Amino acid sequence: MSILVGNDTKLAVAGITGREGSFHTLNNRRYGTNVVGGVNPKKAGENVEGIPVFANWEDTVKESGANTAMIFVPPPFAAASALEAAQAGVELVVIITEGIPAHDELKLYNTIKRDHPNTRVVGPNCPGILSPGKANVGIIPASFFKPGNVGVVSRSGTLTYQIGNELAQAGFGNSSIVGIGGDPVPGSSFVDIIELFEKDDQTELIVLSGEIGGSAEEEAAEYIAANVSKPVVGYIAGFTAPEGKQMGHAGAIVSGSAGTAAAKAEALESKGVRVGRTPTQVAEIAIEILKG
Missing domain, CATH: 3.40.50.720 (NAD(P)-binding Rossmann-like Domain)
Structure with a gap:
């Protein structure tokens, strides 16, 4: 599927x-x-x-x-x-x-x-959706990916491409890749897409690629703990982002401690989600789990 x-x-x-x-x-x-x-x-x-x-x-x-x-x-x-x-x-x-x-x-x-x-x-402001070997709707460079068992959901298109490409180079492919976009009001959230991956027979591991700003990753952490049986690996872009400055996407801005990369990583890790500090580390963690 x-x-x-x-x-x-x-x-x-x-x-x-x-x-x-x-x-x-x-x-x-x-x-x-x-x-x-x-x-x-x-x-x-x-x-x-x-x-x-x-x-x-x-x-x-x-x-x-x-x-x-x-x-x-x-x-x-x-x-x-x-x-x-x-x-x-x-x-x-x-x-x-x-x-x-x-x-x-x-x-x-x-x-x-x-x-x-x-x-x-x-979306809006998203790269679209790719199911390798089946359909591509959007601007995702499909040649980076091959069919497999890793589902990816991300606020960032380019980080999605990097993580997916590293998985492919290690011999692992993707069930589907979903870019939910980086705007403040996305049509679908991490929770919405993770729910679909949890029900998908082809998907055996889920990669969540988030970034600073908002509370979507914290909400996903709570949902994963209560509803998801499959392993989830996370990444948060923006560990070095300065406070109060918008970084790239319209929704990537933090104030105080809310919405920081550290707070998001802590929320995910407290619910059993391993969080890589670089896209390469995310791929390495995912490969370790898949091989295990």
Whole structure:
């Protein structure tokens, strides 16, 4: 198995006609993802290398049967496009767009949770989801990864790539890689994705890659202790980050002792999660557990 994306994924892309949208959509298709359509009201009726473009999400779902949406449209319009996809019945919405206003993210999160509980949102500001050998939805460099039994969930795309690549070089692959994004209001949390990995038969070990800011890792630690039987290995980026300064992602900022890398690592380790201090050490711990 895999989680969220796989052989049954039917992907449609908002922003497919833009430079970034078309580049990554075609990359996803080359990987083997079933790309069934795109959305652009100004270019409905056209196609991108054979992929039909529709005027809106309702038409896209009706004509193509899309069950997964990828959002590449500019920040002022991205949340509205994601909500439109949910209203059309899309089951999974992956928002790649960075820089969406936090109040738009919060409104989107609350509206979908209230009105469209059967739709899952991943992102915004995320690299997407990869199930090696099956489907790639997003901007993850799929060549770094191979099929296996390690599930990865991360707030950072580049750290995900490094950890996954080191596992692959050691002979281990991944069931799925999920980038939840680094914004203050993510559509899916660590807990949401870890719950899916716990239920996934292919996944035997879970890697959680977090960073400073917020309380998502502490919440994950509590959930893991109460609900997860599989081994979990953690990493927290930002041990040397200065207090009060945003580091990279919009959600990566701490004040006082709350949200620091040390506090997050302590919370995870107190619940039995081994935490590596570098991505390389994380991979080494995971390999040690898998071999054992």
